[in-house]
Amino acid sequence: MSTLSLNLPTIQNWSCHSCGGCCRQHLIELTEEERQRIIEQNWTEADGIPADQPVMVKMSRMPWSKTYRLGHQPDGACVFLDDEGLCRIHAKFGEAAKPWPCRIYPFAFHPAGKTLTVSLRYSCPSVVSNLGQAVSKQGKSLKEMTRAVVPDGVEKIPAPKVSPRGTVEWNDFHQFIDALDQTFAGNATFTVKLLQALYWLNVLENAHFGLVNGSRLTELLSIITEAARADLTEDQLTIEQPRKAGRLQFRMLAAQYARKDTLVDLESGVSGRIKLLKAAFRFARGKGTIPPLQEAFKEIEFASLERPFGGLTDEADEIFTRYFRVKIRGIHFCGRAYYDLPMIEGFRSLALIYPSIMWLSRWLAAGDGRDELTTDDISQAITIADHYHAYSPAFGQMSFRRRVKLLAQTGDLQRLCLWYSQ
Secondary structure, eight states: OOOOEEEOOTTOBOOOOOOOSHHHHOOOEEOHHHHHHHHHHOOOGGGTOOTTOOSEEESSSSTTOOOEEEOBOTTSOBTTBOTTSOBHHHHHHOGGGSOHHHHHTTEEEEEETTEEEEEEOTTSHHHHTTOSSBGGGOHHHHHHHHHHHSOTTGGGSOOOOSBTTBOOOHHHHHHHHHHHHHHHTSSSOHHHHHHHHHHHHHHHTTOOOSSOOHHHHHHHHHHHHHHHHHHOOGGGOOOOOOOHHHHHHHHHHHHHHHOOOOHHHHTTHHHHHHHHHHHHHHHHHOOSBOOOOSTTOOOOBGGGGSSOOOOOOHHHHHHHHHHHHHHHHTTTTSBTTTTTBOHHHHHHHHHHHHHHHHHHHHHHHHHTTOSSOOHHHHHHHHHHHHTTTTTOGGGGSHHHHHHHHHHHHTTHHHHHHHHTTO
16 A cells, blocks of 8 residues: 655646546456456446446456456447446446546556656546646545555665666656756747757767766756757757658557557457558558548548648647656656656657657548648547557567667657657
8 A cells, every 4th residue: 555655747637527538448457356346236227238238358268367357338438338428337336436447547656766656648638638627636536546556665666777778766867857857848849849858868878877876967967958958949950851761660650559459449350450460561651541540530641641731839839748748757658657668768759659649630630631730630649649658568569669769860750750840
């Protein structure tokens, strides 16, 4: 049971607005206690559950499997989601009767030494739009959540590595987090701030921190972050098209974000996997029409997404800045929260979500017959892409890590950020 203090994202608001989106795209695994509680709730047709619809199913078809999840309706929605987009369990028995994954979402808790950081998942539209009560005022309820779901001993988990050769204690690791957060709190446009962060992190990639800690690290970070602000300004940037190989790697990345791996999709069997394989070949080729991987997207030409779409609105710039600051303050991009990746490598993966979201935003706009992005396009693309951030096994695989490393080494990561920011 956790008794650690919480580090809350003070720039973020959130309250549930009952859109039902989370109930249509998440698999909810149950503890044995939760399974027994749902059995005792005795759900019947009178409660709106079809007679042939199981409320729980095994996670695996293997006969020895003892792990269960909530059932899903034919359209992919949770079996307990009613026609008004509300939870039947919540309505009949109260919030405390729901499984913990449902109660926690969209919050995420990550170890940070003597504290727990709180991050949020931007797959929730209310998080993207910053709607509801300030998270800074929700400390009591969040503390209750951590007591139930955070195991004992997390304060003993070491700080993530800065790089494969750079290991620091938590006090110094928080200095890197503070420096990243201050970079994004600056007055430049979001794209410039992202490039500045990549710039000074590149400087540190091969550094050893055995003798550079405490006040010495403070001084070093001050020097290199100031150099990044001076060397990378709006009028000093040159937009170049990413290399052909870089564009190929990027399309495969964007395809992963564009998928919709709902339970229904994943259980479509061999035919569904063949469909995804064919789509992967088309993304690799990058010519002709883009295969729509979910209903939000329409089949349009790959080439149509390579022209400028007007860039970020001021509102969209704020959303991206807030998104990155929440992920950074919540340490939601490296260490235990992100496949145990070192900080620099994890941040590069986080950085790549920006051009991916911009590419998906263009796809949404072009599919609607428009050649200019709106804030709504970007907000919708963020909810689609962030569904997978830190939660899809594909992004922790070595093939994905090699892709990120290659894009960083060739400079295509920065080119992609600038190319799709137009």
